[in-house]
Amino acid sequence: AQSVTQLDSQVPVFEEAPVELRCNYSSSVSVYLFWYVQYPNQGLQLLLKYLSGSTLVKGINGFEAEFNKSQTSFHLRKPSVHISDTAEYFCAVSISGSARQLTFGSGTQLTVLP
Amino acid sequence: EPEVTQTPSHQVTQMGQEVILRCVPISNHLYFYWYRQILGQKVEFLVSFYNNEISEKSEIFDDQFSVERPDGSNFTLKIRSTKLEDSAMYFCASSRLVNNQPQHFGDGTRLSIL
Numbered sequence: 001a002q003s004v005t006q007l008d009s010q011v012p013v014f015e016e017a018p019v020e021l022r023c024n025y026s027s028s029v030s031v032y033l034f035w036y037v038q039y040p041n042q043g044l045q046l047l048l049k050y051l052s053g054s055t056l057v058k059g060i061n062g063f064e065a066e067f068n069k070s071q072t073s074f075h076l077r078k079p080s081v082h083i084s085d086t087a088e089y090f091c092a093v094s095i096s097g098s099a100r101q102l103t104f105g106s107g108t109q110l111t112v113l114p
Numbered sequence: 115e116p117e118v119t120q121t122p123s124h125q126v127t128q129m130g131q132e133v134i135l136r137c138v139p140i141s142n143h144l145y146f147y148w149y150r151q152i153l154g155q156k157v158e159f160l161v162s163f164y165n166n167e168i169s170e171k172s173e174i175f176d177d178q179f180s181v182e183r184p185d186g187s188n189f190t191l192k193i194r195s196t197k198l199e200d201s202a203m204y205f206c207a208s209s210r211l212v213n214n215q216p217q218h219f220g221d222g223t224r225l226s227i228l
Contacts, residue, residue, distance in 0.1 A: 034216065043118070043205060044157070044219040090157065101147070101159040101170050102217060 002027040002093045006105035013081055014113050021076040021108045023091035030096040033074040035065055038088045038107075047089070050074060051096075061085065086112045116140045118220035120206050126226045127196055135191045135223045137206030146189045147207040147217060148181065150174070157205065163189065193225075201227045 003026045013019045025031065032051050036044040048059025055067040065076045074091060091105040119138045127133045139146050148160040162169040163181050180192045189208075193200055203224050207217040 036219070041221070043120075043221040044207075046216050046218070049216055092157075101162060101172070102149070102157075103159065104157040106156050 002031060002095065002103045004091050004093050004103055004105035006091055006108050008108050009106065010109045010111070012111045012113055015083055016080050018079050019077065019081050019085075019110065021089050021091075021110065023074045023076065023105060025072050025074065025091070025093045027072075027093060027095070031093045032096055032100075033065075033067060034092040034094075034102065035059065035063070035074075035076050036090045036092060036104075037061075038090065040087075044090065047076070081110070081112045083112050083114060085110060118206055118208055118218050120204075120220035120223050122223060123221065124224045124226070126228065129198055129227050130195050133193050133196055133225065135193075135204050135206075135225070137189045137191075137208075137220060138187050139189055139206070139208030140218055141187075142210065143208035143218070144211045145169070145209045145217075146181075146183070147209075148191045149205045149207065149219075150202040151205065151222075152199075152202040160191070196225075196227045198227050201225060 005024045007022045034049045035047040037047050038044050048057050050057045050067045058064045063078050088107045088109050090107045092102040094100040094102050121136045146163045149157050151157045159172050161171040161175045178194045182190050203222045205222045206220045209215045209217045
């Protein structure tokens with residue numbers, strides 16, 4: 001079975017500062033990795049995904065993540081955050097292949113301060 | 115951009131009553147999913163559905179739960195006899211048949227059991 005750990009439940013950061021949201025996973029088989037964002041009263045929106053190939057993945061809204069197989073990590077980064085980035089961020093993993101269930105981390109609440 | 119739509123946004127039900135949560139997946143998607151998120155906890159997988167049958171289900175998805183695609187557009191989750199612990203946000207998702215396609219989520223239905 002897979003598991004996902006998001007070490008930080010809350011991350012406050014000032015506007016225009018860089019941010020890193022941490023995600024570690026555990027799996028005995030090959031996996032796909034995802035970051036989703038949830039704005040208040042909305043559903044989960046895909047930010048980016050890693051399936052294979054280049055370990056640096058770029059997503060929407062200026063976010064990127066790097067897959068590190070040796071450290072089983074998939075940390076999310078943004079060089080300069082905006083107030084509008086305030087949201088809950090979820091890391092998720094699925095077994096490689098089509099239409100497999102997602103296993104989510106517990107989420108990180110990013111709060112961008114003026 | 116096409117969206118997954120869920121109705122109602124909030125459902126209040128007496129314990130022991132049956133409840134049906136409705137979802138309209140994206141039109142060219144053929145895989146459908148239900149997840150739930152109990153307040154303060156992780157998003158958890160319930161069930162996936164393809165070609166009119168369940169593909170995967172979690173241990174949460176017991177005999178009280180059922181899913182159905184009653185027509186060409188709707189995908190429903192039924193809880194036969196609700197319990198207090200069924201109170202949660204329920205998310206529907208869908209994905210295309212092609213390999214490696216991500217899951218797209220609806221905004222969720224908040225289910226409150228009294």
